[in-house]
Amino acid sequence: MGSKKLRRTGVSADICERLKRHQVETCQDVLSVTPVELMRLAGLSYPAALDLLRLVSKACVPAVSTAWDLWRKKGELCFSTSLPALDRLLQGGLPHGALTEVTGPSGCGKTQLCIMLSVLATLPRTMGGLDSGVIYIDTESAFSAERLIEMAQARFPEFFSAKERLLEMASRVHLFRELTCQDVLNRLERLEEDIIACRAGLLILDSVASVVRKEFDTSLPGNLTYRSNLLGQEAAVLKYLSQEFCIPVVLTNQITTHVGEKVHCPQWNQADVPAEEDSGFVTAALGNTWSHSVNTRLIVQYEDTERRQIVIAKSPVAPFAVLSYTIQREGIRLEGNASPESVLNQGTDPGLQPIRVRTGFIYNLSQATPSTC
Numbered sequence: 001m002g003s004k005k006l007r008r009t010g011v012s013a014d015i016c017e018r019l020k021r022h023q024v025e026t027c028q029d030v031l032s033v034t035p036v037e038l039m040r041l042a043g044l045s046y047p048a049a050l051d052l053l054r055l056v057s058k059a060c061v062p063a064v065s066t067a068w069d070l071w072r073k074k075g076e077l078c079f080s081t082s083l084p085a086l087d088r089l090l091q092g093g094l095p096h097g098a099l100t101e102v103t104g105p106s107g108c109g110k111t112q113l114c115i116m117l118s119v120l121a122t123l124p125r126t127m128g129g130l131d132s133g134v135i136y137i138d139t140e141s142a143f144s145a146e147r148l149i150e151m152a153q154a155r156f157p158e159f160f161s162a163k164e165r166l167l168e169m170a171s172r173v174h175l176f177r178e179l180t181c182q183d184v185l186n187r188l189e190r191l192e193e194d195i196i197a198c199r200a201g202l203l204i205l206d207s208v209a210s211v212v213r214k215e216f217d218t219s220l221p222g223n224l225t226y227r228s229n230l231l232g233q234e235a236a237v238l239k240y241l242s243q244e245f246c247i248p249v250v251l252t253n254q255i256t257t258h259v260g261e262k263v264h265c266p267q268w269n270q271a272d273v274p275a276e277e278d279s280g281f282v283t284a285a286l287g288n289t290w291s292h293s294v295n296t297r298l299i300v301q302y303e304d305t306e307r308r309q310i311v312i313a314k315s316p317v318a319p320f321a322v323l324s325y326t327i328q329r330e331g332i333r334l335e336g337n338a339s340p341e342s343v344l345n346q347g348t349d350p351g352l353q354p355i356r357v358r359t360g361f362i363y364n365l366s367q368a369t370p371s372t373c
């Protein structure tokens with residue numbers, strides 16, 4: 001909440017302008033200086049500086065809500081994915097005010113899911129949408145407007161049979177192409193105004209990993225620390241935005257392979273692990289600090305050439321679960337009668353459930369997996 005811009009706290013434009021000249025732009029900046037310094041920077045009397053500090057403190061203090069408040073608003077606090085089995089498991093869909101990460105190998109459908117969610121967010125509430133705009137930060141130049149239109153028409157043929165609706169939907173998805181780490185961070189730090197201007201109800205960052213992994217060779221001294229700090233800053237801003245505007249934030253991540261590291265998991269029957277799988281595993285990229293920053297983690301993976309799986313690997317409300325899906329013209333389609341019950345109880349400890357993938361490696365879904373990649 002400290003990263004809230006002063007302009008949005010009720011502080012007069014004149015004082016904001018004066019403070020901006022001294023690089024004091026957020027609540028955190030104001031609350032980091034003493035009243036005497038604030039007098040000097042803003043040209044205020046001592047009592048006025050104290051009033052300003054009080055006003056800014058009040059504006060950025062997180063609102064307290066009771067469990068009853070949250071329970072009453074239960075339906076409003078989730079964004080339906082339009083995949084009924086997944087929504088049921090997630091108790092309504094992707095949570096508002098929290099970060100959801102979709103991680104998995106290349107080509108598995110992460111961007112397809114993000115494009116599909118963009119269409120869904122623009123739909124009227126009566127159709128399960130958010131009736132809102134979307135902010136889509138694309139760091140891989142992977143977003144396709146043609147695919148957005150194709151998906152919308154194939155998924156909701158009746159609704160999007162009118163050209164005006166298609167145009168309106170497409171004009172509500174606001175795309176920002178940011179191709180370096182610094183650009184992504186700068187964009188995130190300026191996003192408050194954009195969220196308000198676009199009436200955005202969904203924020204997507206596709207992908208958080210690609211720029212970071214391109215720019216940082218973590219084998220070089222100091223790089224890992226610098227990268228962790230940068231990711232920490234990104235996570236803090238994303239969390240602030242999701243909570244301040246009570247919107248779902250969806251991030252995509254890649255996977256990383258740990259070759260030659262044996263996964264210690266007492267619950268696995270070692271006889272079940274083929275020799276070639278014994279020497280490595282894959283896990284979500286970007287390391288432990290990042291891993292703990294996301295609230296919900298969905299892993300997508302290949303089942304065979306056609307079918308893929310969504311794994312609920314981390315969620316405060318859902319059990320570990322696996323759902324099969326394919327990618328069609330209309331986007332993600334769940335396969336069979338993927339009822340949540342049929343995928344539960346697959347293991348005793350969800351955090352340590354091994355999942356075989358086509359590459360022959362093993363996903364270690366434990367949130368405590370050491371990852372230095």
Ligand SMILES: Nc1ncnc2c1ncn2[C@@H]1O[C@H](COP(=O)(O)OP(=O)(O)OP(=O)(O)O)[C@@H](O)[C@H]1O
Nearest residue numbers: 105106107108109110111112113140142327328329
């Ligand atoms: N119109 C379509 N109909 C069916 N499947 C499609 C269509 N368009 C794309 N796909 C499928 O989507 C896959 C690409 O998915 P996507 O771009 O979401 O991958 P990704 O997980 O984001 O990969 P990366 O990590 O490399 O960005 C393609 O391999 C293809 O199988």
